[in-house]
Amino acid sequence: MAQDEGRLGRISIPxxxxxxxxxxxxxxxxxxxxxxxxxxxxxxxxxxxxxxILPSADTVMMNLS
Structure with a gap:
């Protein structure tokens, strides 16, 4: 089994x-x-x-499965 994680996002730049x-x-x-x-x-x-696909990577979100 292989695992990977990533964070995708945007930053608003004036x-x-x-x-x-x-x-x-x-x-x-x-x-x-x-x-x-x-x-x-x-x-x-x-x-x-x-x-x-999660809104945050905290303990509560990791325990969803």
Whole structure:
């Protein structure tokens, strides 16, 4: 059996924006991080795979199975 895990997510990065003269565009003040956790186990000899996509990787989430 093989196991792997990963964290996928996005980070909002404030960027430059066009605005007419005299108007100041709104800019994000905080970096927002959103992540999902993906865990997978594969048994190639049996041809089986199972995976979990979780909002967090804490004890409660790990004990779901």
């Amino acid at each position: 960027k430059r924006a066009w605005a007419p003269p005299g108007v100041r565009p709104r800019a994000l003040q905080q970096i927002i991080r959103q992540s999902s956790y993906v865990l997978a186990a594969v048994a190639p000899e049996q041809g089986l795979m199972t995976s979990l």
